Structures are given as structure tokens and as C-alpha cells.
Amino acid sequence: MTHTVYFTAAEGASGTQAAASAALAALQQSFAKVGVFRAFSDGPIESDTAFGQLLAQAGTSADLASAYGGTRADYVRSETSAMAKMLTRYRDYSIGFDAVLVLGLLDGDIVSPGQLSLNGRAAANLSAPIILAVSGKNRSAEEVMTVAHMASHELCREHALVRATIMTNAAPSLAESLPADRTHSSIILLGEDGPNAEASEILRAAAENGSGVVTPIAFTQDLMSKASSRRKRIVLPEADDDRVLKAAARVLELSVADVILLGEREQITARGREIGADVSGATFVSLDDEEKLEAYAAEFARLREKKGVSLGQAREQVKDESYFAVMMLHMGDADGMVSGAVHTTADTLRPAFQIIRTKPGTSIVSSCFLLLLEDRIWVAGDCAVNPNPTPEQLADILSATADTATQFGVDPKVALLSYSTGTSGKGPDVEAVVEATRLAKEKRPDVAIEGPIQFDAAVDGAVAATKAPDSPVAGKANTFVFPSLEAGNIGYKLVQRAAGAVAVGPILQGINKPVNDLSRGATVEDIVNTIAITAVQAQNARAAQAATGPAQGPRDEGVGPRVRVAPRDG
Numbered sequence: 001m002t003h004t005v006y007f008t009a010a011e012g013a014s015g016t017q018a019a020a021s022a023a024l025a026a027l028q029q030s031f032a033k034v035g036v037f038r039a040f041s042d043g044p045i046e047s048d049t050a051f052g053q054l055l056a057q058a059g060t061s062a063d064l065a066s067a068y069g070g071t072r073a074d075y076v077r078s079e080t081s082a083m084a085k086m087l088t089r090y091r092d093y094s095i096g097f098d099a100v101l102v103l104g105l106l107d108g109d110i111v112s113p114g115q116l117s118l119n120g121r122a123a124a125n126l127s128a129p130i131i132l133a134v135s136g137k138n139r140s141a142e143e144v145m146t147v148a149h150m151a152s153h154e155l156c157r158e159h160a161l162v163r164a165t166i167m168t169n170a171a172p173s174l175a176e177s178l179p180a181d182r183t184h185s186s187i188i189l190l191g192e193d194g195p196n197a198e199a200s201e202i203l204r205a206a207a208e209n210g211s212g213v214v215t216p217i218a219f220t221q222d223l224m225s226k227a228s229s230r231r232k233r234i235v236l237p238e239a240d241d242d243r244v245l246k247a248a249a250r251v252l253e254l255s256v257a258d259v260i261l262l263g264e265r266e267q268i269t270a271r272g273r274e275i276g277a278d279v280s281g282a283t284f285v286s287l288d289d290e291e292k293l294e295a296y297a298a299e300f301a302r303l304r305e306k307k308g309v310s311l312g313q314a315r316e317q318v319k320d321e322s323y324f325a326v327m328m329l330h331m332g333d334a335d336g337m338v339s340g341a342v343h344t345t346a347d348t349l350r351p352a353f354q355i356i357r358t359k360p361g362t363s364i365v366s367s368c369f370l371l372l373l374e375d376r377i378w379v380a381g382d383c384a385v386n387p388n389p390t391p392e393q394l395a396d397i398l399s400a401t402a403d404t405a406t407q408f409g410v411d412p413k414v415a416l417l418s419y420s421t422g423t424s425g426k427g428p429d430v431e432a433v434v435e436a437t438r439l440a441k442e443k444r445p446d447v448a449i450e451g452p453i454q455f456d457a458a459v460d461g462a463v464a465a466t467k468a469p470d471s472p473v474a475g476k477a478n479t480f481v482f483p484s485l486e487a488g489n490i491g492y493k494l495v496q497r498a499a500g501a502v503a504v505g506p507i508l509q510g511i512n513k514p515v516n517d518l519s520r521g522a523t524v525e526d527i528v529n530t531i532a533i534t535a536v537q538a539q540n541a542r543a544a545q546a547a548t549g550p551a552q553g554p555r556d557e558g559v560g561p562r563v564r565v566a567p568r569d570g
Contacts, residue, residue: 002094003031003207004128006039006160008104008119010151011135012111015168017050019133022188023166023203024057024101030204031098035060037090038068038103039122040075040082042110050106058101066093072110075118080217083125087221090126099207102128116151120158124213124375129163129206130155131188137169159213159375163206164188214409216372216502222409223532227256232335232538233283234531235260237325238342239268242275247527249277256528257535260334262287262321285333287324296327303355326351329513335541336534340518341527345384349508352515362510364389366397368404369492369505370533378495379405379412379479383488384506384517394436395443398481400509402447405479407540408533415458415477416440416451417487421467425452433483448473455480455491504529507537514538 007023009016027034036058038051045051045068055061069086094100104119105111123130132155134148144167152162164186188199234251238244239261248259249272261268265284272279285292293315300323301314309317317323322343328334339348349365358365366389368381381401382389389397398414405412418433419425430452437451450458450473457467457474464475482488496503504526508516514537516530 002097003099004102004126005131005203005207006102006104006123006126006128007131009106009133010116010147013107014133014135016106016133019166019168020054020103020106021057022199023131024054026200026203027099027101027207029200033098034058035094035097035100036067036103037093037100039086040070040072041068042072050108051103083122083217084221086122087125087218091225102126116154117158120155120160123160124158125215125218127211127213127218129161129211131203131206132162132165134165134167135169136167136171161211161213164202213375214377215375219372219377220529224254224256227532227535228254230539231255231258232535233258233260234336234338234534235262235325235328235334237262237321237339239263241341243522243524243527244341245272245275245277245279246524247531248279248282250528251531252279252281256532258283260285262325287319287321293318296324296331299331300327322347323351326355330355335538336514338516338518338530338534341520341522345517348517352511356511356513356515358510359512362396362400364393364396365508365510366400367506367508368401369503370408371492371495372502372504373499377410379410380488380492381481382485383482383492387485391432391435391439394481395439398440399444401479401481402444404507404509407536410478412479413448413473413477414479414481415453415473416449416481417455418452418483419454420452421454421457422452429483450474504533507533513541
């Protein structure tokens with residue numbers, strides 16, 4: 001693991017070269033191999049002399065062409081694209097280093113309104129704590145603290161975490177006059193003799209602890225990286241939709257997954273050229289492929305024999321693109337499926353329930369959403385499938401949702417939500433959650449679980465201290481299980497709309513192989529993210545199946561009253 005520290009000045013003329021050099025030297029005392037990375041440069045990187053000097057100090061001058069994220073002009077054109085590029089380049093560069101000092105504003109850089117905030121967003125996206133440089137020259141301790149406080153406040157508004165402040169040009173008397181009740185980070189004084197002896201300890205702690213922030217851009221970049229690390233074959237049955245073609249082209253460009261498109265190569269690639277989507281690198285499977293149709297029909301008839309499905313009926317059924325795609329998945333010709341841009345949710349899920357069935361030990365298919373807030377990820381289930389789950393089903397939903405959280409980098413602290421916290425409320429709905437909590441704790445002793453618990457007690461430390469003071473989850477929950485579909489669907493949309501969260505999903509859980517449904521209003525970005533999520537699920541499904549053996553069938557092979565689908569946007 002590479003530890004990251006973000007160094008930036010609070011203002012111009014802060015003596016940053018000496019401060020950055022001291023910070024780098026302190027990191028080199030704590031870590032064996034330390035790199036230097038420039039988040040963005042004012043102009044051509046070759047003319048960035050301050051950066052070049054620090055690279056030389058680190059012994060990495062040869063890395064000049066790869067050790068920067070972009071230019072200021074990149075951010076002016078599109079901050080989102082520039083941040084994504086910076087993250088990608090940083091992750092490629094940081095491989096092999098124990099720690100990296102990322103450089104933000106340095107003396108000589110153009111300091112214009114918004115530049116400090118931009119550095120805050122860059123640090124947040126890197127999940128890197130900030131070391132802030134503030135000049136103490138010709139300033140009283142109160143003036144220095146005011147500047148440091150204002151800069152820290154501006155950075156914190158961007159969800160960055162200031163771990164330490166280096167005060168440059170510090171007079172010997174400055175330390176004695178600093179207020180004892182300062183509310184921000186540790187202070188490192190940098191005078192003529194260099195930093196004080198605690199600098200290495202402070203910087204090491206900052207690097208090892210990180211900031212804990214996960215932004216939507218960082219999550220998306222991690223997701224794409226994880227998916228591309230072991231590419232899986234994802235079948236897209238809706239190749240006649242332009243959004244699907246554009247998403248497929250993007251996935252191929254990023255090497256996120258190997259894409260399978262159902263339809264005729266010539267027609268699909270021609271349409272792709274018309275809309276600027278190069279899908280020539282995809283695999284194309286014709287729905288008229290007689291060999292596959294016959295094999296799929298024979299297997300489908302076998303699977304549905306008890307339901308009275310004949311071979312002739314099976315032949316007709318598997319000509320449907322949704323059934324054909326799911327049969328590809330079932331027969332091992334694909335690793336995952338994404339559909340729903342054109343088809344209804346029922347059209348997507350019905351063949352999955354009939355053919356692929358549920359994972360071993362799972363009684364119910366459910367769903368969850370990843371809610372990407374500005375500085376963290378929440379996971380919410382079930383928000384799209386089961387209207388009124390029983391306590392046993394709630395326990396299974398909780399287990400599946402905790403597993404999904406883990407798959408995507410969230411250490412699950414699970415709140416089983418109710419209108420009651422503990423025994424504060426009574427009634428059959430509360431009792432159902434009480435029983436579900438008991439069953440879930442028996443089923444998953446490895447997961448931190450609290451329930452029944454109200455949402456405010458689950459996420460607000462002050463409320464938790466009053467309502468559930470002894471709970472390891474209360475006030476810290478990041479994974480939420482709703483008691484009903486009505487509550488879940490309302491709840492995730494409240495967070496999505498009121499908090500501006502990016503809602504990724506629904507991610508289907510409990511099916512033996514990855515199948516995911518899109519909203520018919522899905523954007524190209526939504527489809528790309530869902531393909532990547534499906535690819536990561538496929539990576540985990542392959543490992544889990546190898547460990548547990550073949551799948552078991554569900555209690556009900558059809559889409560009966562046990563499963564419902566919530567209406568969604570589009």
C-alpha cells in the first residue's frame with residue numbers, strides 16, 4: 001500500500017520550497033522509498049523547476065514525464081475529466097513507492113480565486129491528508145493562526161483533511177505565543193535550522209492514517225481499475241440502443257471488460273460509426289446462430305421440464321434476446337449480463353430467476369444501491385425487489401448487502417432500520433426487525449450489526465450517544481437495510497435527491513451469476529458503471545463458486561408472489 005500526503009501552500013510567497021523539501025526529508029526518514037508527484041502544473045512540466053528540484057531530492061528525476069497529473073489548462077477545460085486523469089496517472093505512478101508527497105500550490109504558481117479549493121478537491125479525491133504551508137514572516141501568532149484557520153476551513157469545505165500545518169519563516173518566539181486552544185492540526189515550525197524534531201512523527205502518522213474520504217470520482221476510478229484487473233465477459237443484449245453502444249465503446253476503450261453484443265456485426269458496427277462509438281473490439285453473437293440456439297433450447301427445456309416446457313417451446317423462448325443472453329451466462333459463454341435500457345425490469349429478471357437461480361444458502365434475490373456521497377459511500381438494500389420481507393428474508397438481505405459492501409471497498413457497519421431504536425417502540429413491525437437482527441447476528445457474526453435503529457441514531461454520533469450509547473454501529477453506520485421495499489425505495493431517493501448522491505444500482509444480490517438491471521432512463525455513464533460493477537461481481541462469483549460448489553435451485557423457479565419489482569425512474 002502506498003501512503004499519500006498532499007502538500008500545498010495556503011497563499012503565495014509562503015516559502016514552500018523549503019517547506020516541501022523539509023516534508024519530503026521527513027517522509028524519507030519514515031519510509032524506504034518516497035516519490036514526488038505534481039497534482040497539476042501551470043505550464044509545461046519541463047519548466048517546473050520547483051518540482052524538478054524536489055524530484056532530484058527524492059532521486060526520481062527520471063520520472064518527470066510520468067510524475068504529474070496534468071496542467072491548469074486541463075482543469076479549466078473540464079475539472080471532472082482532469083481529476084479522473086490525475087487519479088489515473090497518480091495510481092500508475094505510485095506503484096512501488098512506500099509513500100508519495102503530492103505537490104499542490106507552490107511559490108511561483110498562479111494563485112487565483114478558487115485555487116486552494118481546487119487543491120482541497122484534489123486531495124479529497126486522492127484520499128490524502130493535507131500538510132498546509134503558512135508563512136509566519138512579519139506576522140503575530142494570532143495572525144498566523146487566523147490565516148491557517150481560514151485556509152483549513154476552505155479546504156475542509158471540499159472534504160479535505162488538514163493533518164498538519166508547516167509555519168515557514170517562524171521566529172523562535174512564535175512557538176511560545178501560539179494559542180493552546182488551537183482547533184486545527186498539528187503545528188510544524190520551520191525556521192532557519194529546519195523543522196522541529198516531531199515533524200517526521202507527525203508526517204508519518206498523517207501518511208499512515210490517510211483521510212478516510214472516498215469521493216464519487218475516486219470510487220469510480222477504483223471500480224474501473226478493479227474491473228480491468230481481471231477482465232470478464234459481459235453480455236449486452238440491447239445492442240440496438242445507442243446508449244448501450246456508446247457505453248460498450250467506453251468500456252472497451254478503458255479495458256474494463258470484454259463486451260459481447262447480441263446481433264449482427266455489420267449492422268451494429270455501422271451504427272456505432274454513425275454515432276461515434278467504436279465497438280469493433282467487441283465479440284458479436286448472432287441471435288440466429290443455430291448451433292447456440294439448439295444448445296440453449298435443449299438446456300432450457302431440461303431446466304423447465306417440470307414446468308411443462310417442451311423443446312419446441314424452448315426453441316421459441318431462447319430466441320428472445322433476454323433469454324438468449326441469460327442462457328449464455330448459464331452455459332458459461334459469458335460471465336455477466338447487463339440489460340434494462342430498453343427492456344422492463346421483469347423482462348430482465350424473469351429469465352435470470354428461471355435459469356440461473358439463487359446462490360447456495362440464499363433464500364431470496366434482493367438488491368442494493370451504492371450511494372456515492374461527496375466524501376463517503378453508503379450501501380442501501382433492499383430498494384428495488386421485495387415488498388414485505390419476512391425476518392428470515394431480512395436477515396438474508398442484510399447478509400447479501402454486507403457482502404456487496406465488502407466487494408466494493410466498504411467495511412460494512414450495518415443498521416437494520418426501523419422507526420424504533422432498541423426497545424423504544426413497540427408493534428409487529430418493530431418485532432420483525434428485532435427478530436431479523438437476531439437471525440442476522442447468528443448468520444453473520446463477522447459483521448457489525450445494529451437493529452432496530454432509527455436512521456438518525458445510525459448516522460449521527462450525538463444522537464447515537466443518547467439513543468444507543470453502547471453500540472459499535474450507531475453513529476457510524478454505512479450500510480443500511482430497510483424493513484420494506486416502500487421504505488427502501490423512498491429512502492434511497494431521498495438521499496439521492498436531497499444530498500445529491502450518485503445512486504449506482506440497483507445491484508442484484510443472491511443470483512448465482514451476475515445479472516444487473518438498468519433504468520430505462522439510464523445514461524451512458526450509468527451503463528458503464530453497471531458493466532464495471534457486474535464485472536467485479538463476476539470476479540467474486542467465480543471465486544465463491546469454486547469454493548462452494550454448484551448452485552442450488554430456489555424454492556420457486558418462476559417470478560411468483562415471492563418477488564416483486566419496484567417501479568423506478570424511466
